Amino acid sequence: MNRFAKPLLASAALCAATLLPARAEIDVARLKAAIEASVESDYPKLDALYKDIHAHPEIAFQEEKTAARLAAEMRALGFEVTEHVGNTGLVAIYKNGDGPTIMVRTELDALPMEEKTGLAYASHDKTVWQGRETFVAHSCGHDIHMASWVGTARTLVGLKDQWHGTLMFIAQPAEEVGAGAMAMLREGLFTRFPKPNFGFALHANGAFAYGTVLYTVGAGSSNSDSLYIKFRGRGGHGAAPQATIDSVMMAARFVVDVQSVISREKDPTEFGVVSIGAIHGGTAENIIPDEVVLAGTIRSFKPEVRAKMLAGIERTAKAVAAMSNAPEPLVTITEGTKAVINDPGVVATAEKVLKAAFGDKLRPIPPVTPSEDYSEFINAGVPSMFFRIGVYEPERVAAAREGEGPQLPGNHSPLFAPVPKPTIETGVEAMTLAVLSTFDQHARGK
Numbered sequence: 001m002n003r004f005a006k007p008l009l010a011s012a013a014l015c016a017a018t019l020l021p022a023r024a025e026i027d028v029a030r031l032k033a034a035i036e037a038s039v040e041s042d043y044p045k046l047d048a049l050y051k052d053i054h055a056h057p058e059i060a061f062q063e064e065k066t067a068a069r070l071a072a073e074m075r076a077l078g079f080e081v082t083e084h085v086g087n088t089g090l091v092a093i094y095k096n097g098d099g100p101t102i103m104v105r106t107e108l109d110a111l112p113m114e115e116k117t118g119l120a121y122a123s124h125d126k127t128v129w130q131g132r133e134t135f136v137a138h139s140c141g142h143d144i145h146m147a148s149w150v151g152t153a154r155t156l157v158g159l160k161d162q163w164h165g166t167l168m169f170i171a172q173p174a175e176e177v178g179a180g181a182m183a184m185l186r187e188g189l190f191t192r193f194p195k196p197n198f199g200f201a202l203h204a205n206g207a208f209a210y211g212t213v214l215y216t217v218g219a220g221s222s223n224s225d226s227l228y229i230k231f232r233g234r235g236g237h238g239a240a241p242q243a244t245i246d247s248v249m250m251a252a253r254f255v256v257d258v259q260s261v262i263s264r265e266k267d268p269t270e271f272g273v274v275s276i277g278a279i280h281g282g283t284a285e286n287i288i289p290d291e292v293v294l295a296g297t298i299r300s301f302k303p304e305v306r307a308k309m310l311a312g313i314e315r316t317a318k319a320v321a322a323m324s325n326a327p328e329p330l331v332t333i334t335e336g337t338k339a340v341i342n343d344p345g346v347v348a349t350a351e352k353v354l355k356a357a358f359g360d361k362l363r364p365i366p367p368v369t370p371s372e373d374y375s376e377f378i379n380a381g382v383p384s385m386f387f388r389i390g391v392y393e394p395e396r397v398a399a400a401r402e403g404e405g406p407q408l409p410g411n412h413s414p415l416f417a418p419v420p421k422p423t424i425e426t427g428v429e430a431m432t433l434a435v436l437s438t439f440d441q442h443a444r445g446k
């Protein structure tokens with residue numbers, strides 16, 4: 001008798017047949033039906049959890065209540081939970097025999113903004129952040145991720161006769177400020193706990209219909225770096241420029257010339273952007289200021305493109321100063337979040353099963369340009385798949401795309417309002433199948 005011949009399982013909704021045969025492909029249709037039935041019966045609890053978290057969001061590194069709420073859910077499922085890993089982060093481990101360790105990550109944090117959806121469960125909460133009072137809202141969908149994360153844990157525990165290994169469910173603080181993943185790693189995420197063999201994360205996306213699952217092979221989000229430049233000239237009278245070194249002129253020249261790094265030096269088929277978002281200098285119309293400060297953002301997907309852009313930006317700044325016979329400018333480039341690069345092997349394994357389950361509702365998409373600190377876990381050596389799920393009614397998404405209906409509010413909009421049930425259900429199904437596909441692949445010795 002092989003280990004899969006034992007009858008299933010804890011959840012009443014799951015049928016008592018063998019769903020994952022040891023040496024054949026997964027019977028995805030039956031497995032999906034079993035997961036759907038399980039999620040359907042579980043949904044009222046997930047709905048209550050989602051709406052409670054949505055109504056009471058907490059901002060980066062303040063996620064005490066949110067984390068405690070998730071810790072209680074995971075303990076009730078039999079996970080061993082450690083809180084306060086990386087400030088407010090938590091780690092939940094479930095051991096189920098020999099096999100790989102698979103990590104599933106959710107974020108905990110909300111955004112410093114006012115929700116304007118008018119939903120019954122909308123947030124009206126405020127907090128103090130960076131010394132100022134602000135509204136708080138889950139306008140990026142991290143509450144969808146948390147409900148999907150708990151739902152996935154519950155479904156996988158219900159299916160525990162179908163897989164062997166260790167689940168490592170982590171809830172990460174402060175994704176929006178790009179600091180939470182690093183905080184968890186610094187506090188021993190992969191040394192105090194088993195280092196996962198594989199990892200998964202999902203993100204709700206306002207551009208797509210619920211029921212759809214979107215993914216990229218390779219880079220899925222951008223490298224993000226911050227740029228600060230101080231041009232140092234010599235101040236003086238606006239009517240006597242010959243006695244000055246004009247720092248406003250340098251700033252203006254730089255803003256224009258730096259775009260030639262993008263258009264002339266970088267391979268035009270590769271993504272790369274530099275945008276100057278702030279220029280500060282001067283006080284009055286007849287005074288040439290002695291310095292001007294610029295701030296901008298640099299985005300790229302590939303490390304080699306990033307390196308080329310950084311070098312070109314610095315060279316342009318220095319050249320602009322040299323043209324004016326000014327001292328060298330101060331150029332500071334602060335390394336930000338790295339691109340999320342999906343592992344081709346993990347994607348290939350999950351893709352096959354997700355394709356069978358979701359058909360043409362599973363789609364590859366080009367990388368998106370916002371950044372995401374899940375990349376820290378990948379760069380720490382966890383081959384992963386990061387995918388996206390849609391959130392709105394398919395008809396409304398289609399109408400918006402064809403220009404026949406209003407544009408739908410995207411992530412970070414005060415009106416962002418995913419349709420909870422189909423969105424969370426898709427999140428649970430896709431994540432459960434992705435994790436099971438990886439356990440199964442390992443069990444079959446591939």
Ligand SMILES: [Zn+2]
Binds near residue numbers: 140
């Ligand atoms: Zn966000």
Ligand SMILES: [Zn+2]
Binds near residue numbers: 140175
């Ligand atoms: Zn987000």
